[in-house]
Amino acid sequence: MPLVLSRLSRIAAIFVIGLAVSFSAVYEADARRAGGGGFGSRGTRTFQAPAPTRTAPSNAAPIERSMTPRPQNQPGAAQPAAAQQQRPGLFGGMGRSLIGGLLLGGLIGTLFGAGFGGAAGFLGMLLQIGLVIGAAMLAMRFFRSRQPSTATAGAGQSFGRNSYSSEQPASSSFRIPTIGGGSGQGSTTGFGQGTAAKGPAVASDEIGLKQDDLDRFEELLTEVQTAYGKEDYATLRRLTTPEAMSYLAEELGQNATDGLRNSVSNVQLLQADIAEAWAEGDTQFATTAMRYSSVDTMLDRNTGRVVNGDDKEATQTTEVWTFVRKGDSDWKLSAIQDAA
Secondary structure, X not given: OHHHHHHHHHHHHHHHHHHHHHXXXXXXXXXXXXXXXXXXXXXXXXXXXXXXXXXXXOOEOOEEEOOOOOOOOXXXXXXXXXXXXXXXXXXXXXXXXXXXXXXXXXXXXXXXOOOOOOHHHHHHHHHHHHHHXXXXXXXXXXXXXXXXXXXXXXXXXXOOOOOOOOOOOOOOOOOOOOOOOOOOOOOOOOOOOOOOOOOOOOOEEOOOOOHHHHHHHHHHHHHXXXXXXXXXXXXXXXXXXXXXXXXXXXXXXXXXXXXXXXXXXXXXXXXXXXEEEEEEOOEEEEEEEEEEEEEEEEEEXXXXXXXXXXXXXXXXXXXXXXXXXXXXXXXXXXXXXXXX
16 A cells, blocks of 8 residues: 555646646746737837827737837836736746755655655645635735836727717717718718817827818728728739738738638728827828727638627727828828727
């Protein structure tokens, strides 16, 4: 019987050593996933948060995938990378090393017949370590959730002829506010005129956007989403910058690899604001916050079965899109960020 217990304790020790070694690698691999972060370029403002607006009052998710070099001379530019480096894992690099050393030392002692006084003591030690780790993880999540988020000064002006101060029920009947007058109905107060709803101050429009520009932004929202849902690469290349196209193509390719297709239809703009518009040389940028509804579902490529989403009911999404044009060329989609 003692021989059996000794063998069981050694097998358990070997198993836990392998688990402890692989745990760190799995955690780091998961931390490197991009998740719901933004992609593309906003020129020299790529790594700066766009101004909040009535449509997106919170800071937008940072751009995590970009070919734009991160400037090292800006104090705020290095913070995201530094924060990522300062988040090494469970207890930090030093704490994890200490715990790993204690575990490894105790397990080696068990393997050679000394240390924990048998399999029962060894398993009891594992249970205690598990409880300590669980308590530490709960504490870290609690303190992280209590950290305040920084606010960005500035605000946006609505480009819709009507602006909403609250969410409308999905089943209610209402007129969709439009960016411009091309397809809109309802109030004729025009862009930037009439009584504005309470909210942030006027956005920073340094280039003087016109009504035609605002109409085009609304059209691009629908055209890009529709082309994405149809996997129309040719249209996406025409409507987006090469960098933005590369990320969209990457997402579509991943869906195809997984045997899925992202269907997007019935795109309708509900509310929109200009966050900021500026020029860098002969290149102009415009960042807009847009709340829109669409029927967005993930389908099985072979059977057409709905894997995720509802193919009969529209859902609302709020995102921050940046458009760019050079000289007198057409506006193109340059970046997309989730509204936090």
